[in-house]
Amino acid sequence: MFEKVSSIIRDPSVLDYDYVPDYLVGRDSQMASLELLFRPFAEYTRSCTAMLTGPVGTGKTATARFFCARMAEYCTSHGRPLDTLLVNCRNRNSDAAVTLAMARHFDKGFPDRGFSSDEMFRSFRNRMRESGRSLVIILDEVDVLLKRGSVDIIYQITRLSEEIRDRGHTVSLIMISQESVVDMLDEASLSTFRRSNSVVFERYTHDELREIVGRRAELAILPGCISDDALDMIADNSEEYGDARMAIELLDRASNIAEGDTAGEINPEHVRSARAMVYSAVSESKLAALDINRKIVLLAVARAMKTNRAIPSSVAEKTYAVVCEEYGVPARKHTQFWLYVQDIEKTGAIRTLVKNGQNGRITMISLPDIPSKVLAAKMEDLLEKAIPGGAA
Ligand SMILES: Nc1ncnc2c1ncn2[C@@H]1O[C@H](COP(=O)(O)OP(=O)(O)OP(=O)(O)O)[C@@H](O)[C@H]1O
Ligand SMILES: [Mg+2]
Numbered sequence: 001m002f003e004k005v006s007s008i009i010r011d012p013s014v015l016d017y018d019y020v021p022d023y024l025v026g027r028d029s030q031m032a033s034l035e036l037l038f039r040p041f042a043e044y045t046r047s048c049t050a051m052l053t054g055p056v057g058t059g060k061t062a063t064a065r066f067f068c069a070r071m072a073e074y075c076t077s078h079g080r081p082l083d084t085l086l087v088n089c090r091n092r093n094s095d096a097a098v099t100l101a102m103a104r105h106f107d108k109g110f111p112d113r114g115f116s117s118d119e120m121f122r123s124f125r126n127r128m129r130e131s132g133r134s135l136v137i138i139l140d141e142v143d144v145l146l147k148r149g150s151v152d153i154i155y156q157i158t159r160l161s162e163e164i165r166d167r168g169h170t171v172s173l174i175m176i177s178q179e180s181v182v183d184m185l186d187e188a189s190l191s192t193f194r195r196s197n198s199v200v201f202e203r204y205t206h207d208e209l210r211e212i213v214g215r216r217a218e219l220a221i222l223p224g225c226i227s228d229d230a231l232d233m234i235a236d237n238s239e240e241y242g243d244a245r246m247a248i249e250l251l252d253r254a255s256n257i258a259e260g261d262t263a264g265e266i267n268p269e270h271v272r273s274a275r276a277m278v279y280s281a282v283s284e285s286k287l288a289a290l291d292i293n294r295k296i297v298l299l300a301v302a303r304a305m306k307t308n309r310a311i312p313s314s315v316a317e318k319t320y321a322v323v324c325e326e327y328g329v330p331a332r333k334h335t336q337f338w339l340y341v342q343d344i345e346k347t348g349a350i351r352t353l354v355k356n357g358q359n360g361r362i363t364m365i366s367l368p369d370i371p372s373k374v375l376a377a378k379m380e381d382l383l384e385k386a387i388p389g390g391a392a
Helices: 030-046 062-076 093-105 117-131 143-147 152-163 189-192 205-219 230-238 244-259 267-280 284-289 292-305 313-328 334-345 372-386
Strands: 049-053 082-088 134-140 170-176 198-199 310-312 349-358 358-365
Touching: 030 049, 030 198, 049 062, 049 349, 062 134, 062 170, 082 093, 093 117, 093 134, 093 152, 093 313, 117 152, 117 284, 134 143, 143 152, 143 310, 152 170, 152 189, 205 230, 205 244, 230 244, 230 267, 244 267, 284 372, 292 313, 292 334, 292 358, 292 372, 310 313, 313 334, 313 358, 334 349
Parallel strands: 049 170, 049 198, 082 134, 134 170
Antiparallel strands: 310 358, 349 358
16 A cells, blocks of 8 residues: 555645745846845834735745745844744635734644634734744735734734834834735835835746746756646646646646656656646636535536537526436526526626527527536535435
């Protein structure tokens, strides 16, 4: 058992989502901006702030980590020790959850119950004062926190930096978000977070994506086990979104698919199969957000589609009745079914087209990107989560 040695993959950890590369492609200007913004912090221990914004997979988190690691090396070697704390606000989406993460920075065993936010913050503040080390707090995906109305923690962190300023160490703050959050901050925090602190991340170009995935492949894949065509195709596929995460996910999945194949290398066909899987992962949140009725309609469309290019909506509606029975949910009338179909079309999972047939107009439904089998399996999975044990 487990004795089979990989014939394609050299080091899978290089493809992990939290791997920090030791070279960032195309991010020199963002690194230079950060260096400028944090010079007072690195040189004179003055508290600084930065706001990183840009679309999905443009390297915001990777750049923040990379920059902080470099800055920590510099500061530590100049006798000013520096720590970094990254808090993902999607996972910790309340003041209390963020404060707990901060308290745990100093005390790993800090209990998650029994203390108010104020008490946790006080513990953090006292330990911070005593520590003799500066700290950069990175609030990643901070928009999730701010949308829930939690602005207080930002204000508290910026105030704290003023309080401990004279002690030879301080706290700095980096906020990361896909959209601009300046409008979500209150007046008090806004005064510290000026627009000029903002560092913007653009979508990657085709060439940058090709270089990112090429460099990552050199570390992750055994020599000679991926073709240039496959690498080009990964760049082609992720170019539309300029998204480096998509490129690396494609490499990861293609390498796993190739591992189970006899070809001995990753070729374009493996990338195509990976693309089908990654697409469904990309839009998964949209599919997950559909209510049960719409999930059932989409499952019915996927099942009815089989290998066809498109099917008449009446065929999907028949399958819909069967699927409703399977999940013990009442089937809605034709008009409602049609409204569901139109709603689902907005997610991009299906497409509809009205055609003139022999017996009048008919509506055809197609699946533009996701293989029907993949979609059906995904919807069954989501429905199982929504109605545990629901299917007979
Ligand atoms: N310039 C780059 N060079 C090498 N790898 C990169 C670069 N930019 C991003 N990556 C890699 O791409 C993936 C996604 O990057 P990252 O997580 O930083 O994106 P992000 O902008 O934070 O996205 P999101 O908004 O979804 O959080 C990571 O695996 C990261 O290591
Ligand atoms: Mg990120």
